[in-house]
Amino acid sequence: MHHRVANLRADALHKLTTSVAVEYGTVVIEDLNVAGMVKNRRLARHIADAGFGEIRRQLTYKTRRRHAARIIAADRWFPSSKTCSGCGVVKAKLPLHVRTYACDACGLVIDRDTNAARNLAALAAAACTTGTAVAGDQDTTEVVSKPRGADQKTRTTRPRRKTGAGRAGGATLPHQQQTETGDRPQAEPLTLW
Numbered sequence: 748m749h750h751r752v753a754n755l756r757a758d759a760l761h762k763l764t765t766s767v768a769v770e771y772g773t774v775v776i777e778d779l780n781v782a783g784m785v786k787n788r789r790l791a792r793h794i795a796d797a798g799f800g801e802i803r804r805q806l807t808y809k810t811r812r813r814h815a816a817r818i819i820a821a822d823r824w825f826p827s828s829k830t831c832s833g834c835g836v837v838k839a840k841l842p843l844h845v846r847t848y849a850c851d852a853c854g855l856v857i858d859r860d861t862n863a864a865r866n867l868a869a870l871a872a873a874a875c876t877t878g879t880a881v882a883g884d885q886d887t888t889e890v891v892s893k894p895r896g897a898d899q900k901t902r903t904t905r906p907r908r909k910t911g912a913g914r915a916g917g918a919t920l921p922h923q924q925q926t927e928t929g930d931r932p933q934a935e936p937l938t939l940w
Contacts (some may be wrong), residue, residue, distance in 0.1 A: 760801055768809035772816055775871045776803055778823040819871050831855055832865035 785791045810816040829838045831850040848862040
């Protein structure tokens with residue numbers, strides 16, 4: 748029974764992504780914090796069942812296979828739901844239970860998901876004019892102001908310590924070597940002793 752359900756889900760995802768990749772020339776997706784969304788105990792099962800990662804993977808290779816289609820990924824912190832699609836004002840907070848977006852500046856009242864879809868469409872149009880594949884990048888000239896929500900929470904990363912003399916014998920493991928690109932050969936040999 749579990750095998751049958753897994754096959755039905757895989758078939759449904761393939762049919763969905765194929766129809767989206769064939770029907771539309773530009774597909775806009777959001778880079779969501781799925782690990783943070785799963786922490787919400789009320790939504791965790793539904794989010795895990797949706798298979799966001801698999802949908803993104805399939806859309807990526809299916810749009811890459813078609814030369815006329817392209818996929819645009821919105822930045823993780825792009826406030827698509829918090830931004831007014833009419834005037835561009837960004838709200839500081841917009842809880843998940845609020846399903847209708849009401850702009851305080853221009854008075855626009857619209858469904859939250861429709862508002863986010865309009866903002867993502869505008870972002871895709873701006874990305875198409877600049878030619879970047881990832882909307883919200885630093886390269887984008889039309890989308891200069893990336894207003895971030897007030898409730899953004901990111902981990903601060905500590906600077907990496909240099910390995911070498913601090914390790915026993917001064918050994919440097921391959922995954923600890925810092926290179927600018929993964930294709931460039933190592934400039935210095937690996938020392939084990």
